[in-house]
Amino acid sequence: MQALPRAGLTNASEAASAQLVDRAIAAFDPPLPLAVAFSGGADSSALLLACHARWPGQVRAIHVHHGLQAAADGFQRHCEQVCARHGIPLQVCEIDARHETGQSPEDAARQGRYQALIQAAQQGFSGADGGGLEAVRSLALAQHADDQVETLLLALSRGAGVAGLAAMPEHWQRAGLEWFRPLLRVPGQALRDWLGQRGLDWVEDPTNTDQGYTRNRIRAQLLPVLEQVFPQFRSTFARSSAHCAQAAELLDELALSDLQAVGMPPRLKDLQALPQARLGNVLRHWLRSVHGTTPSTAQLAQLVAQIGVCTTRGHRIHIKVGCGFVQRRGAILDWYNS
Numbered sequence: 001m002q003a004l005p006r007a008g009l010t011n012a013s014e015a016a017s018a019q020l021v022d023r024a025i026a027a028f029d030p031p032l033p034l035a036v037a038f039s040g041g042a043d044s045s046a047l048l049l050a051c052h053a054r055w056p057g058q059v060r061a062i063h064v065h066h067g068l069q070a071a072a073d074g075f076q077r078h079c080e081q082v083c084a085r086h087g088i089p090l091q092v093c094e095i096d097a098r099h100e101t102g103q104s105p106e107d108a109a110r111q112g113r114y115q116a117l118i119q120a121a122q123q124g125f126s127g128a129d130g131g132g133l134e135a136v137r138s139l140a141l142a143q144h145a146d147d148q149v150e151t152l153l154l155a156l157s158r159g160a161g162v163a164g165l166a167a168m169p170e171h172w173q174r175a176g177l178e179w180f181r182p183l184l185r186v187p188g189q190a191l192r193d194w195l196g197q198r199g200l201d202w203v204e205d206p207t208n209t210d211q212g213y214t215r216n217r218i219r220a221q222l223l224p225v226l227e228q229v230f231p232q233f234r235s236t237f238a239r240s241s242a243h244c245a246q247a248a249e250l251l252d253e254l255a256l257s258d259l260q261a262v263g264m265p266p267r268l269k270d271l272q273a274l275p276q277a278r279l280g281n282v283l284r285h286w287l288r289s290v291h292g293t294t295p296s297t298a299q300l301a302q303l304v305a306q307i308g309v310c311t312t313r314g315h316r317i318h319i320k321v322g323c324g325f326v327q328r329r330g331a332i333l334d335w336y337n338s
């Protein structure tokens with residue numbers, strides 16, 4: 001962990017870049033009070049301090065101590081110092097973010113962090129005099145345009161469908177709170193320029209440069225090349241993601257209406273009446289929304305093919321799908337968890 005003191009800015013392009021942050025925060029209009037998820041890194045430092053400058057007294061910070069790396073105590077100390085210096089109420093939550101077998105470490109940390117953020121926001125904050133403050137209504141995360149591109153490229157590298165390519169949403173609701181990512185159109189460098197312009201420091205998480213993580217390799221190796229070949233890649237990729245988000249919404253709506261038509265559990269005869277793409281779409285939706293399992297592309301293709309040739313009474317269907325099996329039971333398809 002390293003605290004990075006910044007000197008003043010040196011050129012006009014850095015100043016123009018920093019203005020992108022001010023513009024994003026000027027356009028941000030969350031219900032107040034607002035809590036910012038504050039890791040101590042550059043992105044959430046800029047978000048927290050820009051929001052605090054815009055709505056003094058209405059902004060709080062939540063820091064999650066993951067307990068995963070030795071540097072975590074230093075991150076917490078840094079966050080405490082920043083919040084004390086600026087008079088921002090802070091809550092620190094400690095979580096045990098170790099991952100279970102089969103779960104990715106990043107996923108475990110992310111899920112634990114979301115739970116902790118919700119708990120902290122619901123628990124409430126104390127003011128400088130120890131009295132309780134008004135309950136938080138919104139929560140903001142600091143992911144920015146580069147994070148969005150990395151998420152999209154990661155999804156492409158896994159062969160994701162339109163739902164995966166939709167990348168991260170800017171706004172959603174969860175646990176009675178409004179959640180926002182107000183910096184999704186701001187390049188990462190602009191956040192560092194904004195902090196630099198004000199002489200503000202942040203901590204650098206050493207795992208962010210660990211080239212063992214695909215995300216870090218995308219950031220260090222791919223983004224500089226994209227910058228040269230497609231200078232507008234942040235906004236054009238974001239536009240593609242927005243198209244995918246719309247397409248994913250339409251596919252969900254279509255699957256819902258098809259699921260009503262084929263019944264639950266689905267009737268073979270009605271499934272067979274659907275064109276192949278719609279059949280795959282409704283099956284994926286049924287398995288995910290009703291049984292909480294996601295079929296692989298190969299499993300879904302096998303299931304679609306089997307349904308297509310299931311024309312005799314004795315035809316057996318029994319296919320491993322996600323974490324269970326789909327089987328034929330008379331006129332219907334059934335799913336069970338082994």
Ligand SMILES: Nc1ncnc2c1ncn2[C@@H]1O[C@H](COP(=O)(O)OP(=O)(O)OP(=O)(O)O)[C@@H](O)[C@H]1O
Nearest residue numbers: 037038039041042043044045062063064141142143
């Ligand atoms: N330990 C933490 N405590 C509170 N919020 C966090 C923490 N780690 C991440 N976040 C929030 O989740 C967002 C996404 O996390 P991610 O790990 O992708 O970014 P990061 O590299 O930690 O960003 P930053 O530059 O703000 O540190 C962060 O921008 C921040 O708002």
